Amino acid sequence: MEIPYTTEIRRDTGLYNAKVGIWLFLASEVMLFGALFSSYILLRVGAPEGFWPHGWLTVWLGTLNTIVLITSSITTVMAWASLKMGNFGKFKMFHAITLCCALAFLCIKSYEYHDKFIHNEITLKDGRIADGHVVKKTEEAVTIEGRFVKDRKDLFNLSTPFLGPPKYEEIEIKTADIATMSNYGPAHHTYNAIYFTLTGLHALHVIGGALVIFYLWAFGGKMWKTDPERFTNRVEISGLFWHFVDLVWIFLFPVLYLL
Amino acid sequence: MQATHAVPHTGIHEEHHGDAGFWRTYVFSTDHKVIGIQYGVTALAFLFFGFTLMLMMRWQIAHPSVPVPLVGPLLEKLLGSVASQGKISPDLYNSFGAMHGTIMVFLAIVPLAFAAFGNYVVPLMIGAPDMCFPRVNMASYQSYVIGGIIMMVSFFIPGGAAQAGWTSYSPLATSIATNGQTFWLVGMIFLITSSLLGAVNFIATIIQLRAPGMTWMRMPFFVWSQFVTAFLLLLAFPPLEAAGVMQLMDKVAHTSFFLPTGLAVGTLGHISGGGSPLLWQHLFWFLGHPEVYVLILPAMGIVAEVIANNTRKPIWGYKSLVYSALTIGFLSFIVWAHHMYLTGMGIRVATFFQTTTMIISIPSVIILTCMFLSLWGGSIRFNTPMLFVMAFLPMFGIGGLTGLPLGFNFSDLHLHDTYYVIAHFHYIVAPGTIFALFAGVYYWYPKMTGRMMNEFWGRVHFWLSLICMNLIFQPMFAQGMAGMIRRMSDGGANYTAAHNSATGAEVIGGLSDGLIRLHVFILWAAVCLGIAQIPFIINFFWSIKHGKPAGSDNPWQATTLEWQTPTPPPHGNFAKAPIVYRGPYEYSVPGHTADFTPQNEPDKA
Numbered sequence: 097m098e099i100p101y102t103t104e105i106r107r108d109t110g111l112y113n114a115k116v117g118i119w120l121f122l123a124s125e126v127m128l129f130g131a132l133f134s135s136y137i138l139l140r141v142g143a144p145e146g147f148w149p150h151g152w153l154t155v156w157l158g159t160l161n162t163i164v165l166i167t168s169s170i171t172t173v174m175a176w177a178s179l180k181m182g183n184f185g186k187f188k189m190f191h192a193i194t195l196c197c198a199l200a201f202l203c204i205k206s207y208e209y210h211d212k213f214i215h216n217e218i219t220l221k222d223g224r225i226a227d228g229h230v231v232k233k234t235e236e237a238v239t240i241e242g243r244f245v246k247d248r249k250d251l252f253n254l255s256t257p258f259l260g261p262p263k264y265e266e267i268e269i270k271t272a273d274i275a276t277m278s279n280y281g282p283a284h285h286t287y288n289a290i291y292f293t294l295t296g297l298h299a300l301h302v303i304g305g306a307l308v309i310f311y312l313w314a315f316g317g318k319m320w321k322t323d324p325e326r327f328t329n330r331v332e333i334s335g336l337f338w339h340f341v342d343l344v345w346i347f348l349f350p351v352l353y354l355l
Numbered sequence: 356m357q358a359t360h361a362v363p364h365t366g367i368h369e370e371h372h373g374d375a376g377f378w379r380t381y382v383f384s385t386d387h388k389v390i391g392i393q394y395g396v397t398a399l400a401f402l403f404f405g406f407t408l409m410l411m412m413r414w415q416i417a418h419p420s421v422p423v424p425l426v427g428p429l430l431e432k433l434l435g436s437v438a439s440q441g442k443i444s445p446d447l448y449n450s451f452g453a454m455h456g457t458i459m460v461f462l463a464i465v466p467l468a469f470a471a472f473g474n475y476v477v478p479l480m481i482g483a484p485d486m487c488f489p490r491v492n493m494a495s496y497q498s499y500v501i502g503g504i505i506m507m508v509s510f511f512i513p514g515g516a517a518q519a520g521w522t523s524y525s526p527l528a529t530s531i532a533t534n535g536q537t538f539w540l541v542g543m544i545f546l547i548t549s550s551l552l553g554a555v556n557f558i559a560t561i562i563q564l565r566a567p568g569m570t571w572m573r574m575p576f577f578v579w580s581q582f583v584t585a586f587l588l589l590l591a592f593p594p595l596e597a598a599g600v601m602q603l604m605d606k607v608a609h610t611s612f613f614l615p616t617g618l619a620v621g622t623l624g625h626i627s628g629g630g631s632p633l634l635w636q637h638l639f640w641f642l643g644h645p646e647v648y649v650l651i652l653p654a655m656g657i658v659a660e661v662i663a664n665n666t667r668k669p670i671w672g673y674k675s676l677v678y679s680a681l682t683i684g685f686l687s688f689i690v691w692a693h694h695m696y697l698t699g700m701g702i703r704v705a706t707f708f709q710t711t712t713m714i715i716s717i718p719s720v721i722i723l724t725c726m727f728l729s730l731w732g733g734s735i736r737f738n739t740p741m742l743f744v745m746a747f748l749p750m751f752g753i754g755g756l757t758g759l760p761l762g763f764n765f766s767d768l769h770l771h772d773t774y775y776v777i778a779h780f781h782y783i784v785a786p787g788t789i790f791a792l793f794a795g796v797y798y799w800y801p802k803m804t805g806r807m808m809n810e811f812w813g814r815v816h817f818w819l820s821l822i823c824m825n826l827i828f829q830p831m832f833a834q835g836m837a838g839m840i841r842r843m844s845d846g847g848a849n850y851t852a853a854h855n856s857a858t859g860a861e862v863i864g865g866l867s868d869g870l871i872r873l874h875v876f877i878l879w880a881a882v883c884l885g886i887a888q889i890p891f892i893i894n895f896f897w898s899i900k901h902g903k904p905a906g907s908d909n910p911w912q913a914t915t916l917e918w919q920t921p922t923p924p925p926h927g928n929f930a931k932a933p934i935v936y937r938g939p940y941e942y943s944v945p946g947h948t949a950d951f952t953p954q955n956e957p958d959k960a
Contacts, residue, residue: 097484097485097926097927098484099484099485099487099489099564100484100563100564101563101564106563109562109563111562111563112563113487113488113559113563113564114488116487116558116559116562116563117487117488117491117555117556117559120554120555120558120559120589121551121555123589123590124551124554124555124589124590124592124593125593127589127590127591127592127593127594128593128594128596128597129597130593130594131593131594131596131597131598131638131641132597132600132601135597135601135612135634135638138631138634139612139629139630139631139634142629142631143629144616144629147629281608282604282608282609282610283608283609283610283611283626283627284627285627285629286610286611286612286627286628286629286630288610289601289604289608289610289611289612289627290612292604292608292610293600293601293604293610293612297600
């Protein structure tokens with residue numbers, strides 16, 4: 097039994113099956129991320145005045161990741177175009193770059209995650225608030241690279257352009273003086289929660305897409321010889337998904353880093 | 356009977372799949388028909404299980420804190436302290452309630468209406484050899500089974516299954532200390548994945564694999580209804596998945612997406628706050644309302660097929676049906692907040708959602724009216740599927756009309772969260788959708804097995820079910836209008852006038868004894884409904900081997916393509932690729948010798 101239109105195009109729709117499938121799937125993905133972005137808006141609008149963070153993420157790292165992903169999108173198109181022109185070697189080269197970009201993106205992202213997990217807000221028993229990255233931690237004391245703030249609100253706006261970055265110094269705090277200590281993980285604030293949820297879900301998509309592209313890149317040679325048209329279609333489909341993942345980041349970057 | 360001659364008869368055997376072996380043929384099959392039957396049998400099992408949960412709950416409501424007869428000791432053995440002495444504790448009652456809803460909606464009705472019938476019938480109806488993506492189809496079923504297993508396992512973990520209702524409102528769902536909710540959320544993610552894979556497959560199949568000549572307006576209405584349903588699943592489920600992920604984060608990573616600042620209940624000590632409980636409700640009902648149409652549209656599709664076939668005349672207003680189904684699809688995305696009138700929304704927002712809610716009833720009424728008009732002047736064959744369908748019409752009518760007072764916020768404020776609501780949506784789903792599904796089982800059974808189900812026991816099943824359904828749900832309207840609230844493990848005994856007069860206080864609006872006693876009546880009606888299913892279950896299995904042979908590939912003398920195949924259809928479905936020459940319901944065409952003209956019969960001219 098043969099299922100029609102797996103590679104050839106159906107006349108009245110102008111599409112082959114998998115292309116209809118992937119667009120439908122992407123429509124569903126739009127609704128998934130759309131719901132999360134809507135949640136972001138609701139949480140942000142609902143936050144008390146002055147308690148929605150600005151400048152908690154490093155803009156240049158986000159910019160770098162944006163460039164990395166856009167590059168990977170370009171090479172994805174080039175890889176597919178190379179197959180269309182019958183050049184398997186070039187396909188290999190371009191998708192190798194795509195995969196490197198995916199890896200680079202994930203590395204930068206994990207560095208940023210790690211940065212958040214060692215970043216702590218510490219309330220002392222005398223009411224003062226210390227905030228900074230943990231440098232050393234022993235039984236008796238915690239050393240952070242950070243600062244004391246008078247008002248908790250001061251922690252929420254780090255992007256005041258004219259004051260420059262706040263001054264950080266090494267502070268040692270005795271464990272006995274600590275009332276609460278919370279790192280900048282998902283449980284710290286709803287901003288962190290939506291940040292980790294959105295970027296985490298996005299990172300899962302990056303990993304999924306990269307795995308598919310890697311599979312086609314590493315084991316596609318055989319199919320390219322026997323059924324080149326179908327193989328090219330598969331590369332196109334995986335490419336469409338990759339572009340979507342890229343597009344989600346194009347929205348994530350301004351929403352989480354810049355606004 | 357002309358059409359069946361054109362197709363070589365390959366006999367009633369299951370050996371069509373070649374030598375793929377048992378596992379590949381029956382368990383890990385990629386054949387849409389096998390997957391459809393897998394879905395169907397699993398979903399029927401879940402339907403029965405969901406029903407038994409409800410029976411135990413009805414016992415608890417009618418006789419609070421009296422050990423459950425028969426199964427009480429077993430419950431205690433299996434579930435431990437929540438069922439000590441065989442009694443249903445309030446915690447267990449909440450678990451059963453939450454899981455009854457979850458199982459019935461996500462594990463029974465949707466898989467049966469959409470996945471089972473859709474998988475089996477849609478490719479046959481459009482003349483396709485299989486679904487577009489057979490392996491994705493298999494993955495869809497497997498994902499469904501995994502989700503179902505996770506839900507079942509959650510009964511046996513410490514503290515038991517989820518307790519916050521099928522709607523899982525936060526912060527309640529997050530603050531209950533057990534892991535039941537976490538299991539529920541993970542299970543739901545698998546079920547959502549399953550429906551996503553199914554929906555993509557259905558839409559792609561209907562767009563791409565229609566046989567030559569099968570234009571959009573020649574598709575049977577059942578295919579249209581599945582097409583719209585698939586879009587609802589595709590676009591409405593992801594927001595619930597997003598909400599599920601966020602609630603999972605609240606449960607596991609201790610975020611506070613849905614937990615407001617200053618909340619101090621249960622185990623929630625140090626939360627950052629700033630979350631919004633309303634956000635969950637919005638995301639949930641954004642799925643929840645289209646889900647209602649996911650439940651009802653495939654049922655309407657089945658009803659249309661059975662009515663056309665048994666009135667022996669074209670369905671009345673085919674185009675109106677199609678456009679109504681499409682309109683329902685669009686509108687169902689903008690009515691969700693009518694589930695939330697009690698959250699204190701502003702007047703303008705409430706007005707918007709009341710307006711859309713009233714508008715969406717119009718296409719539903721059009722569909723029902725077309726069905727009624729189709730009966731007019733037909734020489735109706737009263738077989739079992741037709742009986743179920745005939746009962747569907749008024750039952751769905753009752754369910755739909757009682758929904759109107761819930762759609763207006765002024766009357767909803769009184770009726771919200773009462774037994775009236777329960778009666779309303781069960782009239783839609785139980786004697787509505789489930790009756791249509793029964794009709795579907797009786798109608799397509801000969802195509803799936805080559806044998807008919809027993810007609811006499813089918814009628815017994817029908818009449819008993821119809822009577823019991825009404826005896827169960829009619830009293831609930833009265834209870835609800837008197838103000839009896841849902842989800843009370845003692846059935847409202849706390850609110851009886853008698854109970855409060857014992858303390859000396861005068862109570863306005865206390866529940867009368869008569870209303871409370873109705874619980875006992877409902878319990879026995881439900882038990883009778885359970886007994887009424889026995890003929891169906893026996894009939895279903897017995898007829899596989901011993902039913903009356905269908906006699907031909909087209910025992911109902913139907914026009915649609917699924918009957919123009921060998922029985923049961925082999926792998927690849929059609930002996931010869933069909934070409935479609937006409938619309939789906941050419942019954943009793945003047946001048947033709949037979950009273951039905953199959954879609955793939957060429958014009959004689």
